[in-house]
Amino acid sequence: MFARRSRLPTAQSPAALPPAQSPAVSPADALRSTGTGVELRGVAKRFGETAAVAGADLSVPPNSRLGIVGPSGCGKSTLLSMICGLTDPDAGTVDVLGAADAPGRLARCAWMPQRDLLLPWRGVLANARIPLENRGLSRREASRRVQPLLDRFGLAEFADHRPAQLSGGMRQRVSFLRTVAADKPVLLLDEPFGALDSITRADLQDWLRAMLADEPRTVVLVTHDVEEALLLCDRVVVMSARPGRIVASVDVPAYAGTGAAARRTRLADPDFIALRDTVLAHLESAR
Amino acid sequence: MFARRSRLPTAQSPAALPPAQSPAVSPADALRSTGTGVELRGVAKRFGETAAVAGADLSVPPNSRLGIVGPSGCGKSTLLSMICGLTDPDAGTVDVLGAADAPGRLARCAWMPQRDLLLPWRGVLANARIPLENRGLSRREASRRVQPLLDRFGLAEFADHRPAQLSGGMRQRVSFLRTVAADKPVLLLDEPFGALDSITRADLQDWLRAMLADEPRTVVLVTHDVEEALLLCDRVVVMSARPGRIVASVDVPAYAGTGAAARRTRLADPDFIALRDTVLAHLESAR
Amino acid sequence: GSDDSSSAKRRAATVLLDWEPNPDHLALYSAQDAGDYTDAGLNVTLRSPSDPSDPLKLVSTGTVDLGISYEPEVVIAGVEKLDVVAVGALIPTALNSIMAVGSAGITKPADLAGATVGTSGLRTDEAFLDAIAKANHFDPGAIHRVDVGADLLPAMISKKVQATLGAYRNVEGVTLTDRGLAPKVIPVTDAGVPQYDELVIVARRSRLAKDPAYAALVRDFLRATAAGNARALDDPAKATTTLTGVADGYDPKLLPKMVEATAPLLRNPAGFGRMDPAAWTSFVTWMHTEGLIKTTVPTADVVTNDYLPKP
């Protein structure tokens, strides 16, 4: 059931959350039962003169986490939007948990855009509960379910504030929260923590790690922060400058524990530093 | 003369750039002749229920560079917008190069907003030359002057692309470029490089350092990247969580050289690392 | 403005019609077309108004030199102290009629009792109905009146009403006949409304007295129009051609019939344009008793034959 995976930290009965109303998806379990995760083969995309992505091959096993780093403008965001089915590739195939068609991919992916894309007429709470409203929950019920996340992300006080009344980092947190609330098997995160100070960012990274440990999902994370990629992902790939292709792939050994202490240890770990420098070196040569 | 400070890397005669047409500013030199830089005394700002900034005192000597770090939503952006005269403080006084009135401050400050705020109907080049057009230059002349910066920032190929056709990092670079092209004595930068990958970011940091070394300006830099603040600024202050006040101030010894090598040395410098950890500790306790 | 020599410069005269050009204006357009105005040293411009009340207003303000209006309206204008006077009758008889399609079964004014009658919503039409009822000895309240605005014909043809009051026998009557609807047409003056002149030419009263050049212009205009009227009576075919050129919205096939129906009405036994002051006086009195005007007005203030060509 869909709700089984729900990590919205409320004490709800698992059956309470109705299945997504997308026609392409019937029983929620079908979305996760296949053996494949996210598979890209020879995916390419041009915008007029600009070749944004050129022949990208990627394979993200189910419930694993892939980090993508690369120079600005190399096609990372374009890649995410092709994965989730919002943009059609010019060439190549994309497969998400067994779905190769755009609607099927859309049904499986939650996408956190690089711009926050909050609805300006809705307050923080109302923005955050949008995916639940879209799934047919009443406003009350939807609010009840996202409220704990608002508290957790330090937004409780601003539940009624509209986006124009928020700071940049707050807007980003609402956007992240909304994506998580969509409760989909695949998370596509485009610089989710770019506008956050290091402490808040570390906190959210921790939360995300814990959430994924608890109930794994397939994650594709685009970030400019190599450390962030290495802390959160199983594997980090480096994209070349435009036209973007995958030029390097680094497997990241798992590390245990959450919290500031574990994190500090990890960051100081020479293996980790070596890994970071490898990625940075790839990045440098990818320019 | 205004143009003397211009670092637009073109071979123009110094007198070519007409003075800013703001009524509050007559001879350009008047803007910089005073002994004070940016001075804030007991500045406070509320938005309805929310106390954004509470009694901030700051003093930025002329031609020095101040970094501001602080938790998300603590009032950093609000502070910048009060300095440049776009928002009136509820209490306290702000003085920028001797101007205490809002129009005078506006005439002296260039502000790079956290959101890129590009004009959607203008291409990259046309967006970048806006401040020059505003000062009465012809489009041709304005284009000629910003073109070298476009090249330098890797945007030359996209001169005619509209913002909707750019990646997030490209948009940010255009916004930064535009702010620099305004050629004002005070630069207020709100997370100028947040959307850039580490390599591009380092490159732009280098460029900014070199530019400021060449012709110093007063800079207030808001950033979430403590290293960035320490690399670019003479002094870094830490703001507390909302209501924001200055809770710590760290003087940063200068370092010489530009380029990747100097940077790497600097980052590995134990003094630098100690400084960074101090700031991070302040930040942690500021939450 | 005027001028001593008729050859060098012709005097300009703007005439505001009561409505779009139609067969009622035969005399004017015939005169225009045959050059009678030019011969009289006039350069006449005929114009359509936005509303039939415009000619009275604009003649009174001096914006136009002459206008075409209706006797009842001229009387109202006199009461309202507008600076106008009727200087000649263009159609020296009433055209307004009770009209009904043959199948409606209205054959005499008394049949209106209990019938639904469409009117154009004007106060004069209402008063006419009241008078018709009284003259035919039934209660004016027995007429079910419907204000159908300008749409008298559709109302009759679609049988939304049994009869109408406000249509002209020489125009709408012809249209109905042409459609084979065998209309019954009873001029209001045959049903109890006193005789009046349907269309009159109005001039600015005060200026006639003060400005001899203007008086001369009016005289010349009337003389030329009389000539035009005679032409229309002599050669209806020619008049029809003339009218076809300006009455764009009319059915070209129907215009000859309308002209034919109009011609007899143009004949004025007393000579072109002559109006009967005694008839005007009794009409004013009638209007007053019917409540159309609050005070009477001296006949001499609203009508004069002084500028007409001597018979």
Add this chain to the structure above:
Amino acid sequence: MTAMRLWPSVLVGLVLLGAWEFVTRVLHVEEYILPAPDQVATTLADRWDSTLRSATWVTGTEMVLGFAISVAAGLALGGALHFSAVARRALYPLLIGSQTVPVVVLAPILAIIFGYSITPKLILVALICFFPVVVGTLDGLASVDPELVRMMRTLHGRRVAIFTRVEFPAALPSVFTGVRLAAAYAATGAVFGEYSGASDGLGHVMRQGVPQLQSALVFAAIVLLTAMSVALFVLVSCAERLLVPWHRHPIREGNNR
């Protein structure tokens, strides 16, 4: 506060009255062309009980009902057309055509179909007023940030949800441009409706007043019509302030503008 906001209108109103009085008294413009303000006021008072009250009521009813119909129809049509570019291309010329068929042509047809009741008048008001609502709605819907729509699609947003939660709210400012125009046109619509045959209403009063040279009465009717129009307009603006609070009154306080 409210008084402060109203004084400019009041001032301009007074200046205008002054100018009007000047034109009529000093330039001696004839009363039947332009009656003096005091004549209009007197007529307004004298004829209120006998004529104008009921006429105002009749016309006001037509205005409000016709306006309501046109807003509903305009929103429905605009929304429906938004869903199909083909339908839009197919029907837009028809919509424009609907605005070029003059009232004088429609009035008899409507009278024949619906008789001389309030229905043809409502249809005329609605026909005049619905067009700006449709255009405003379509333009608003077309200009919604496509990124917001894309975002919704990944958040379980199906067509209807996208419409009700993103497109329609985003289009509201533009919808209100259309509705505001419709409010201003309602008076014209009602007057035209009454020109095609009515036994009461301000249009009817004007139609009788013009040939009777009762200019003061006609202007009194115009004053009443304008007052009702302005009231409807203000009402719409209030509704907008209520329904679109995030817009045009951004709460960004303390900006130095």
Add this chain to the structure above:
Amino acid sequence: MTAMRLWPSVLVGLVLLGAWEFVTRVLHVEEYILPAPDQVATTLADRWDSTLRSATWVTGTEMVLGFAISVAAGLALGGALHFSAVARRALYPLLIGSQTVPVVVLAPILAIIFGYSITPKLILVALICFFPVVVGTLDGLASVDPELVRMMRTLHGRRVAIFTRVEFPAALPSVFTGVRLAAAYAATGAVFGEYSGASDGLGHVMRQGVPQLQSALVFAAIVLLTAMSVALFVLVSCAERLLVPWHRHPIREGNNR
């Protein structure tokens, strides 16, 4: 491409013609109420040379000139009012009032001031068409992102620069909503203008033809008016595509919408 885009209009046009033909032939609707399409076509052909060509020319000229004046006046007034909230509040009721004064009242006044030329007609067209342009302009200007304006102020942007470089371009989509409405109303405006006294033009033809039950002729005039309206509307839409290319046709290609 263009053919592909046009076929829905053509199809609907054909369907409509069919329905019209059906209504008139099979349901035997009287010709004077609704003439059959072929009657209209015949009349169009028969009366083209004698009547309709010159009338179309006259009315078309009035439409285009009046429309141009109204767009210029609407933009100027909208821009001017934008600069002062006080002026806006003061003059808005007047603007609404300008839409409620009927032609029969205005026409004599205009005739007194301007005489009988094309001027009063143009003024009437402009009076009808300028209002949506003003409202569209004002609404557009009011809804500009205030952050963009703030940004401009720190970049040497003075009032005029902010207006021409930020506010006006940002308002253009809403301005075009108004202009598009104005284009659709130009025909109505011209017809009314001709009601104020004209000796040629389609309005003149209709005013004569309607009471005469010359329905085929009247509908032929309507067809011509509609064609001109649609042409003007399409022209405006093309201008919009040219002038506001960043809007409503975002080049974001390949989106799965």
